[in-house]
Amino acid sequence: MAKFKVIISDTTDGKSKVIxxxxxxxxxxxxxxxxxxxDGIVIDMPATKLQIxxxxxxxxxxxxxxxxxxxxxxVVLSEGAGxxxxxxxxRRRKTVRGNIITDEIAQINLKIVEQTxxxxxxx
Numbered sequence: 001m002a003k004f005k006v007i008i009s010d011t012t013d014g015k016s017k018v019i020x021x022x023x024x025x026x027x028x029x030x031x032x033x034x035x036x037x038x039d040g041i042v043i044d045m046p047a048t049k050l051q052i053x054x055x056x057x058x059x060x061x062x063x064x065x066x067x068x069x070x071x072x073x074x075v076v077l078s079e080g081a082g083x084x085x086x087x088x089x090x091r092r093r094k095t096v097r098g099n100i101i102t103d104e105i106a107q108i109n110l111k112i113v114e115q116t117x118x119x120x121x122x123x
Contacts, residue, residue, distance in 0.1 A: 051115040070100035
């Protein structure tokens with residue numbers, strides 16, 4: 001069964017938190033693409049919209065939004081996730097994973113896009 005480590009980043013205060021989901025709680029993520037916006041109720045954050053930014057599989061191979069499918073592929077990269085060039089114009093063939101979340105993914109990165117109800121502080 002699928003087990004994910006979900007990292008949620010809050011851009012307003014610059015903090016992030018880690019939640020581990022498995023089995024029934026992990027199934028709503030399978031089949032989603034990078035860039036999609038999901039409801040926060042999936043990970044017990046009601047009234048929150050989350051955007052899928054990226055992730056990596058069990059071996060640390062990163063996901064890329066411009067590689068279609070959910071499998072590993074070797075593509076020629078010049079920049080971005082999975083490759084940091086040392087010289088200007090450098091290109092290399094690197095192994096990356098596609099933009100669809102499968103059960104082989106270990107980590108999913110999310111960003112809070114919209115939060116309709118903040119916690120009320122007692123005065």
